[in-house]
Amino acid sequence: MLAPSLLSADFSDLKAAVSMIESQGGSVVHIDVMDGQFVPEISYGQPVVRSLRPHTLLPFDVHLMVERPENQIESFAKAGADWITFHYENTIGSARNIIEKIHSLGKKAGISIKPATAVSQLGSLLDAVDLVLVMTVEPGFGGQKLIPECRDKIKELCAVRKERSLDFMISVDGGVNEQTISSVIDAGADVIVSGSAFFKGALKWEK
Secondary structure (H helix, E strand, O other), X not given: OEEEEHHHOOHHHHHHHHHHHHHOOOOOEEEEEEEOOXXXXXXXOHHHHHHHHHHXXXXXXXXXXXXXXXXXXXXXXXXXXXXXXXXXXXOOOOXXXXXXXXXXXXXXXXXXXXXXXXXXXXXXXXXXXXXXXXXXXXXXXXXXXXXXXXXXXXXXXXXXXXXXXXXXXXXXXXXXXXXXXXXXHHHOOOEEEEOHHHHOOOOOOOO
């Protein structure tokens, strides 16, 4: 599945960006929410999600790169998110409660890990989530180069999923372009997040 990231779209015409995602084979709209605290920059919030929701039937994966994501879940669910993905690193000790809250709102729950976070740290959380997002760059900026070592996490997640008979999807985000996409698919990724390469027209995709 291709999940183009709106972070690399033309912010002056996000409606057209969503139309492009539909016409170019996207299956999911990836929406990076940044608060200027968990990551340095600020992107957009609930009003943008709400305004885009009527313009497509594609699912929205809202990726919360924010402090205290638990405070934002209900409002993004109401705004139109279908999947809500939060970061493990700032929710240690409360991650399972956040997953349960997302599910209670009828949404799919995703958990994301930065390049320095080991898959093993997720432990039993893998039994509860619908998606694991492997960041192959440091979160917060578009246009970075993929960190090759992060592909090993995709392989490890595939092995864990098979060994424990789990059914979460594996998503990869960061530096995925025409040169790197084959390697992350070969590693076992189910969902490909691409921003810069997709919106520049460099990444060709067929469902």
